[in-house]
Amino acid sequence: MSSKGLGQHYEWQIVDKVMETPDTYTFSFSPNSQSQRFTFNVGQSVTIRAFLRRPLASGKFEESFVERAYSIASSPTRDLIELTIKDEKPYGYINPSTGKADGFAAYFLEQTKIGDKIDVRLNRAKNHFLWKIAAGLEKNIAYWSGANGIESARCLIQYLQDSKNSDIGLTLYYSNPTLHVINQRDDRPLLNVIYYNWLIEMAKKIDTFKIIFTFTRDSEILTSDHPRIMFRKGRFFEGPNRTQEKTLSKYYGKINNIDSIFNPICGSSGFINGMVRLPNGRIERRKGIMQDLMDIEGVRPEKIDREQYFLEVVGVR
Numbered sequence: 593m594s595s596k597g598l599g600q601h602y603e604w605q606i607v608d609k610v611m612e613t614p615d616t617y618t619f620s621f622s623p624n625s626q627s628q629r630f631t632f633n634v635g636q637s638v639t640i641r642a643f644l645r646r647p648l649a650s651g652k653f654e655e656s657f658v659e660r661a662y663s664i665a666s667s668p669t670r671d672l673i674e675l676t677i678k679d680e681k682p683y684g685y686i687n688p689s690t691g692k693a694d695g696f697a698a699y700f701l702e703q704t705k706i707g708d709k710i711d712v713r714l715n716r717a718k719n720h721f722l723w724k725i726a727a728g729l730e731k732n733i734a735y736w737s738g739a740n741g742i743e744s745a746r747c748l749i750q751y752l753q754d755s756k757n758s759d760i761g762l763t764l765y766y767s768n769p770t771l772h773v774i775n776q777r778d779d780r781p782l783l784n785v786i787y788y789n790w791l792i793e794m795a796k797k798i799d800t801f802k803i804i805f806t807f808t809r810d811s812e813i814l815t816s817d818h819p820r821i822m823f824r825k826g827r828f829f830e831g832p833n834r835t836q837e838k839t840l841s842k843y844y845g846k847i848n849n850i851d852s853i854f855n856p857i858c859g860s861s862g863f864i865n866g867m868v869r870l871p872n873g874r875i876e877r878r879k880g881i882m883q884d885l886m887d888i889e890g891v892r893p894e895k896i897d898r899e900q901y902f903l904e905v906v907g908v909r
């Protein structure tokens with residue numbers, strides 16, 4: 593362990609790399625010795641740093657250290673630490689003002705392999721995401737996840753599975769554009785939802801875990817043969833013909849008091865609070881899950897927790 597810059601640096605080795613969707617992989621990391629281990633809580637994140645080769649506008653390449661934050665996607669009860677990394681910014685994207693590629697994930701996914709050692713720093717904020725759950729202060733959870741934002745929920749579900757803690761009830765509202773994407777090479781449909789099959793398996797196994805999938809661009813609604821697995825379509829809080837829907841109340845089950853429910857929200861700024869950056873650089877404020885929970889369901893701000901992964905840029909793809 594060393595302590596260059598803020599926080600202690602640890603060196604962890606990649607021992608596995610599994611594809612979740614075509615642009616998302618889960619990496620398993622192992623500390624090489626006891627001194628490289630750290631303890632952490634559900635909801636915490638790490639910053640990882642890697643030496644990456646990225647393109648310049650000139651067509652040449654440059655190598656430098658780049659870092660990004662990632663939620664820990666595995667439970668503190670497990671030996672390995674797992675991170676799920678989604679490539680949000682396309683490979684080769686050049687920032688127009690610097691003339692350089694400024695992404696991380698596309699190059700990390702391309703250039704790291706099993707056996708590589710990675711610099712990891714635990715983000716130690718006291719009031720980190722989900723700290724109230726980790727401290728046992730909140731037990732009735734409605735977790736709202738965007739297409740990328742499910743990682744801390746995976747950590748919590750693994751924790752529920754390992755600890756057999758039946759005091760915590762988790763209802764997961766998970767929004768994705770589509771269930772599948774079409775593989776360009778052979779027109780095959782590939783899963784586009786991070787952890788999809790595993791989540792279904794866990795909802796069947798863990799009595800206190802329920803999941804509601806929504807697909808904002810698929811026109812069909814899937815059917816479910818299990819009471820703890822539900823499907824809908826369209827944005828949360830929007831019913832058919834753009835009517836308003838009380839999504840929390842409709843799918844949560846019996847709610848005696850809205851104040852008894854704790855609502856972590858995780859994903860892009862657009863998903864959380866409607867903040868987006870337009871192609872001309874202007875920031876626009878729309879509506880996100882946070883406003884809908886407060887305006888439509890009467891949830892108080894103290895009952896909302898959030899982890900923003902990045903500022904959403906619209907109209908770029």
Ligand SMILES: Cc1cc2nc3c(=O)[nH]c(=O)nc-3n(C[C@H](O)[C@H](O)[C@H](O)COP(=O)(O)OP(=O)(O)OC[C@H]3O[C@@H](n4cnc5c(N)ncnc54)[C@H](O)[C@@H]3O)c2cc1C
Nearest residue numbers: 660661662663677678680681695696697743901903904905
């Ligand atoms: C506390 C915390 C925890 C996080 N946990 C996770 C996690 O568990 N898993 C995970 O995958 N990510 C997580 N992130 C986000 C992560 O740090 C990276 O931002 C993410 O992996 C995307 O990396 P990237 O290199 O592709 O894009 P980045 O260089 O990080 O840039 C992301 C930005 O690119 C924009 N963008 C998207 N498409 C385009 C385009 N076509 N052109 C230009 N810009 C575009 C996005 O809108 C966004 O603003 C977390 C972030 C934080 C702060």
